[in-house]
Amino acid sequence: MAAALAAAEAGTRVAVIDAGVRPGGQYWRSPAPGAGPFRPATLHHGWRRFTSTDTRLTELAGTGRVLRLAGHHVWSILPAGDEWSVHCVLGAEPRQHGTPAPVTVHARRLVIATGAYDRQLPFPGWDLPGVITAGGGQALLKGNLVVAGQTVVVAGTGPFLLPVADGLARYGARVAAVIEANSPLAFARFPRAVLGATGKLGEATGYAGRLLRHRVAVRHRHVVLRALGTDRLTGVLVGKLDRAGRVRAGTEREIACDVLAVGWGFTPQLELPLQLGCATRVDVDGSLVVTVDEDQATSVAGVWAAGEATGVGGADLATVEGRLAGLAAAASFGADEVGDDRALRRRRTSLRGFASAMHQVYPIPQVMLERCSDETLVCRCEEVDAGTIRRAVVELGATEARIVKLLARPGMGWCQGRVCGFATACLTARHAGRPVAEADLRAFADRVIAAPTPLGQLATWPGDEPPAGDGG
Incomplete structure (x- = not known):
């Protein structure tokens, strides 16, 4: 959204292809109208920034500058002369016979912002009903106002666990504990990074205060050793880690719960940039990410990338990167309304520094x-x-x-x-x-088809339908 708005306001025609039926992605996910008493301030940071961006994009759509395509899942992107053919499945509006309608968008430039999904590690019992990802628990709450269970344990590592626990507690769940494998005290090793993103400290303090009011225990340097139960989850076995990162003998204890929301950070979703041949690297947190330059340009001419696909760093960093990518894409057409982006670049440097520190503070426990x-x-x-x-x-x-x-x-x-x-x-x-190694990660990230696609569509591909629109 940030990239689209920046490029459109710089004078470029833009098509926004969004897999979500409603705008906002994973971060600003919201329920359908009438789902219940939705209070954005209780689940979201920066909601006003989202609504202002959404409103402005809608205004530009009314002028023909922006084409907004919701519910469109991109499954393939191929070069077509001096432009790209972006092939989508329209999941929200099936054809008469039930097959999702194919849509092709032609564009001369691309900004890839595919986001990320929950990263998981196996442990005994993690396949029991009642064990979900931390992001899944938050998605149910943000998207449907559904609390995953009555008594919840939130576990794994990273600051994302705090808003998940806070949201569940606010909407009526009893959060028995937050089981965090690392300690935020390790941020003391990175004073410059912390000072460059002081707003993050305010967020963390707010979550800590609310969890304290809800009497939620946050147990640092603890891990879930086993999910307990037979037909479904009944509790978890946790243990405390010593300084060497091993479970300290005699610290094991059981916590009763009917839901375990567990997350170990995020895995960037890279099917589309890998299809395009974009160069990648292994980031500080061990994730495979797209390599970009100072303009967010990838190694493929005419393709920029932003957000978690270039390194997991949160919504603030993703928004800044998106705006820079949109401005750079517009500038490549010779747009003269791009303006001065030096403040954005400084902000990106600060947020990237904080993200790097965060990954070192919250590593995967061996x-x-x-x-x-x-x-x-x-x-x-x-x-x-x-x-x-x-x-x-x-x-x-x-x-x-x-x-x-x-x-x-x-x-x-x-x-x-x-x-x-x-x-x-x-x-x-x-x-x-x-x-x-990079090759290990690419083995599971590189897919010829990026989204579930009906055989009927593949049988007629590349198809004879006219494009849905021409994006800049």
């Missing part, structure tokens, strides 16, 4: 991989356990995650590795005695 026994399920779609992955490396000689995928089938099920891919890459590297 104990989660060390305690991943052979019987622990890793790929739930294909029912592949950790022992099968270990044997593929140790006994069958798989040298990278792609070969493990071929031999043992993790990542070949419905989710296509979105849930198990990161864990499989980490386990593969661990058994091979080396760090996680």
